[in-house]
Amino acid sequence: xxxxxxxxxxxxxxxxxxRFLHDRGVVxxxxxxxxxxxxxxxxxxxxWQGWLNGKGIKLQVVSRQSLxxxxxxxxxxxxxL
Numbered sequence: 001x002x003x004x005x006x007x008x009x010x011x012x013x014x015x016x017x018x019r020f021l022h023d024r025g026v027v028x029x030x031x032x033x034x035x036x037x038x039x040x041x042x043x044x045x046x047x048w049q050g051w052l053n054g055k056g057i058k059l060q061v062v063s064r065q066s067l068x069x070x071x072x073x074x075x076x077x078x079x080x081l
Contacts, residue, residue: 041067 011017046069062077
């Protein structure tokens, strides 16, 4: 895995670099969250969403496996680029 990360440094295009790493099984966000933390994560993210909304910032989740609150809208990253 370390070899793939080193090799990816030579790829200048971010999308191409991410695709290279993803295709080789490199995962950036492996949260290691225990089941008892799931409700806490969702609750905190809902509070964070409320605070951001108060600042005029629209929060969206681009992961199908996110532990974020269900009140936070989901989207695909391709739709936001």
